[in-house]
Amino acid sequence: MRLTRAGEYGIRCVLDLARHGKGILVSRKEIAVRTDVPPHFLAKIAQQLARAGIIEILQGASGGYRLLSDPSEITLLAVIEAVIGEISLNDCVGRPESCDNSALCTVHRVWNKANRQLRETLQEADFATLAAEDACCLTPFPKTDGRNPPSGKK
Amino acid sequence: MRLTRAGEYGIRCVLDLARHGKGILVSRKEIAVRTDVPPHFLAKIAQQLARAGIIEILQGASGGYRLLSDPSEITLLAVIEAVIGEISLNDCVGRPESCDNSALCTVHRVWNKANRQLRETLQEADFATLAAEDACCLTPFPKTDGRNPPSGKK
DNA sequence: GATATATAAGATATATTTTGTCTTATATCG
DNA sequence: CGATATAAGACAAAATATATCTTATATATC
Numbered sequence: 001m002r003l004t005r006a007g008e009y010g011i012r013c014v015l016d017l018a019r020h021g022k023g024i025l026v027s028r029k030e031i032a033v034r035t036d037v038p039p040h041f042l043a044k045i046a047q048q049l050a051r052a053g054i055i056e057i058l059q060g061a062s063g064g065y066r067l068l069s070d071p072s073e074i075t076l077l078a079v080i081e082a083v084i085g086e087i088s089l090n091d092c093v094g095r096p097e098s099c100d101n102s103a104l105c106t107v108h109r110v111w112n113k114a115n116r117q118l119r120e121t122l123q124e125a126d127f128a129t130l131a132a133e134d135a136c137c138l139t140p141f142p143k144t145d146g147r148n149p150p151s152g153k154k
Numbered sequence: 155m156r157l158t159r160a161g162e163y164g165i166r167c168v169l170d171l172a173r174h175g176k177g178i179l180v181s182r183k184e185i186a187v188r189t190d191v192p193p194h195f196l197a198k199i200a201q202q203l204a205r206a207g208i209i210e211i212l213q214g215a216s217g218g219y220r221l222l223s224d225p226s227e228i229t230l231l232a233v234i235e236a237v238i239g240e241i242s243l244n245d246c247v248g249r250p251e252s253c254d255n256s257a258l259c260t261v262h263r264v265w266n267k268a269n270r271q272l273r274e275t276l277q278e279a280d281f282a283t284l285a286a287e288d289a290c291c292l293t294p295f296p297k298t299d300g301r302n303p304p305s306g307k308k
Numbered sequence: 309g310a311t312a313t314a315t316a317a318g319a320t321a322t323a324t325t326t327t328g329t330c331t332t333a334t335a336t337c338g
Numbered sequence: 339c340g341a342t343a344t345a346a347g348a349c350a351a352a353a354t355a356t357a358t359c360t361t362a363t364a365t366a367t368c
Contacts, residue, residue: 003155003244003265005327011261028344038328043344060336061342076264089272090157106286107165110230110279111157117271118243125264132260158355182315192357197315214365215313 001089003080009037010045010083011076017055018071018131027064045083052082072128077119079127087122089115155243157234163191164199164237165230171209172225172285181218199237206236226282231273233281241276243269 012035020026028046032039046065049055054074055065067074081087088094090111166189174180182200186193200219203209208228209219221228235241242248244265 001155001157001161001238001241001243004325007155008244015261040330041328043346044328047345057344058336059334059344062337063335063343065344076261084155087155089155090162106279106284107169107230110275110284114272114275117275118268121264121268121271125260130260130264160355194359195357197317198357201316211315212365213315213363216366217314217364219315 004084006041006045007080007084009035009042010049010079012037013042013045013065014049014054014067014074014079014127015131017065017067018074018127020067022067022070025058025062025064025066027062031065048083049079052078054079054082070128071131072126074127075123076125076127076130077122080122087115087119089118158238160195160199161234161238163189163196164203164233166191167196167199167219168203168208168221168228168233168281169285171219171221172228172281174221176221176224179212179216179218179220181216185219202237203233206232208233208236224282225285226280228281229277230279230281230284231276234276241269241273243272 013031016031016035017024017026028042029039031037032042035042037045046055046057049065050057053068056068057063057065077087086094090108092105092108093111093115167185170185170189171178171180182193182196185191186196189196191199200209200211203219204211207222210222211217211219231241240248244262246259246262247265247269
C-alpha cells in the first residue's frame with residue numbers, strides 16, 4: 001500500500017518541469033540527472049504523462065519535455081494516476097464485481113470513503129504550490145548555490 | 155498502492171471471528187473454508203494477529219483462534235497494520251531520512267496528510283459495526299439459509 | 309502414556325509486479 | 339546527410355507477494 005517508484009518518479013519529473021514553467025522545454029537527460037531517475041525509465045513514464053495530456057514530448061535533436069498547462073492547474077492526483085492508473089486502495093474499490101455484495105458491504109464502504117478522501121487530498125495539491133518551496137526526493141535544483149549538497153546517495 | 159491479499163485475508167479472518175463473538179473458539183480450517191483463504195497462509199496471518207494481541211491461538215486437538223477483545227474495540231486499522239505493518243503511502247512518510255528535506259518538503263506534507271487521514275478512517279471502523287451487516291469478500295456465513303449462494307468463483 | 313488432531317514455525321517454491329536496460333526505429337536540427 | 343534526442347517495445351533483473359510443504363509441538367481423548 002505504497003506509491004510505486006514509477007509514481008514517485010512521475011512526480012519528480014513534473015515537479016522539475018513545473019519549476020521551469022509551462023511550455024519550457026527541458027531535455028530528458030537533464031531531468032533524469034537532476035531528479036535521479038534512470039533515463040530510460042523516465043522515458044516510459046514521460047510517455048504516460050504525455051498520453052494523459054500533462055506534458056508534450058518533442059523528438060529530434062534538442063528535443064525534450066514540456067508542460068502543457070500551468071503548474072497551478074496540474075494536481076498531484078493527475079500525475080500519479082497518469083503513471084500508475086486510478087488509485088484504488090482495495091481491489092473491491094476498483095472492481096466491485098470482485099465482491100459478492102459490494103453495495104451493502106460495510107468493509108467496502110470504509111474503503112470507498114478512504115479512497116475518496118485520498119484522491120481528494122491528492123487533488124488539492126497543485127504543482128505551482130508544490131514547486132514553490134523546497135521539495136525533497138530531488139537532487140538540488142539549478143538555484144543551488146553551494147549550500148544543500150547532494151547529500152548522501154552516491 | 156493497494157491492500158495486499160494478506161491484509162485482506164486478515165480482515166476476513168477477524169470478521170469471521172467477530173461474528174462469532176469475543177472469546178469464541180473457531181478452528182483455522184473452518185475459518186479458512188468460510189473465508190476462502192489458503193489454510194497455511196491463514197496460519198501465518200493469524201500468527202501476526204496473535205502477536206499484535208488481537209487474537210489468541212490455541213494449539214492441540216480442538217484448537218483454533220479466538221478474539222481477545224470485543225469486536226467493537228477492534229479497528230480495521232489495527233488488523234491491517236498487524237498484518238502488513240504500519241501504513242505509509244510513500245516511502246518518505248515512513249522513513250523521513252529517505253528525503254533530503256522532509257520537514258520542509260511540500261510533497262512530503264501532502265503525503266503526511268493523506269496518510270493520516272487514511273489511518274484515521276480505518277481506525278474509525280470497528281468490527282462490531284463491520285460484522286453487523288453483510289460483508290462481501292466472504293463466502294456465506296452460517297446464517298445462510300439458501301439464498302446468497304457461493305456465487306461464482308470455483 | 310499412546311494416538312489422533314490441530315496449530316507453530318520456518319524453509320521452500322511459485323507467481324506477479326516492479327524496476328531497469330537494451331535495441332531498433334523515428335524525428336529534428338544544423 | 340550526420341549528429342543527437344526521443345519512441346517503442348522487447349527483454350532482463352530484482353523485489354515482493356502468494357502459496358505450499360515439512361517437521362515440530364501442543365492438547366484432547368481414550
